[in-house]
Amino acid sequence: EVARGADYVVGIGGGKTLDTAKAVAHFLEKPMLILPTLASTDAPCTAISVIYNDDDTFNRYLFLSKNPDVVLADTRILAEQPPRFFAAGVGDGLATYFEARACFAAQRDNLILGNDGNMLKPTLIGFAIAQTCYETIKKYSAQAAFAVQKKAITAALENTIEATIYMSAVGAESGGCAAAHAIHNGMTNVHDLHGAQHGEKVVFGLFTQLVMEAAPMAEIEEVVDIAMAVGLPLTLEDLGLKHFKEAEWRKVAELACDKNDTMHNMPFTVTPDLVYDAIVATDALLHGFKRQKAMH
Ligand SMILES: [Zn+2]
The missing domain is CATH 3.40.50.1970 (Rossmann fold)
Structure with a gap:
C-alpha cells in the first residue's frame, strides 16, 4: 500500500x-x-x-x-564490489555474443516483448552490441580484474562495466538468448551449485553451448583464457559440485530443453541426450584446459 x-x-x-x-x-x-x-x-x-x-x-x-x-552505474561503488561478483558479471557478459550469434543464425525470437504480445526478432544493432560486448570484455576484463582487487577505478574497469552492465543486457535482449542460459536455468536444480553465482553457472552453460556447436578449439580457448584471467570457476567441481550424479544431470539437460526456455533458439535440433553428453564432454574439456594451463 x-x-x-x-x-x-x-x-x-x-x-x-x-x-x-x-x-x-x-x-x-x-x-x-x-x-x-x-x-x-x-x-x-x-x-x-x-x-x-x-x-x-x-x-x-x-x-x-x-x-x-x-x-545509475556508479563506478566508485562498483570498483568496491567483491572481485567474485565482478568476475560473475564477466561470465554473464561472455555468453551474450555467443547466444545472440546462435539466435541470429536460427532467426528465432529475442527477449523483447512486442506490443502484440509476441517476442521480436533479433536486430542487427542488437547483434552488433553483443559483438562489442565480447570484444570489450576480451580487451579489458583481465586488466580490470586487477583494479577491482585494489578497489581502483581505471579506464579498463569503466569499459568492462559498460560491457557487463549495459552492453550485455541490451545485447542479450535485442540479440536473444540460446543454450547457455537454458543450461544455467537447468543447473539451478543442482543442490551443490546453490552457492555458485548466476554468471559462474552461465559461463559453464556457454562452454557447453560451444561444445554443442563444435566451436573451433581456438575460440573455446579464448573464452577459457578470459574466464581464468578474471578468476571465474570453470569445471563443475570448481562450481561446488561434490559428486556427479547422472540422474541429476539428465534432469538438468531435460529442464534446459523446456519448451518455454531459450534452448530452441539454437540453429539445430537439441535433445536432452545431446545436452547431457555435451555437459559431460565440456566438464572433461575444461579439466583438460586447466591441466594444460597449469603446466605453462
Ligand atoms: Zn544472465
Missing part, C-alpha cells in the same frame, strides 16, 4: 534485488530508478525479472512493459 502511493521505485543492490524492484515498478506502473551495487548480472538494464522458486530453482522470465527509466 505504501508502494502504491509512491511516485517511483528505486532498486539498490544486486541481481535479485533489482529484479524484485523492477517487478514491483512494473505491477504498480511506476517509473523505476536502478542503482546497481554489483556488476554481476544483466539485471540492471533489462526489461526482464527472473523469477526463482523459494528453493532457488529457476521458475520463469517475467517480461516487463519497459526497461528501467534510469540506471
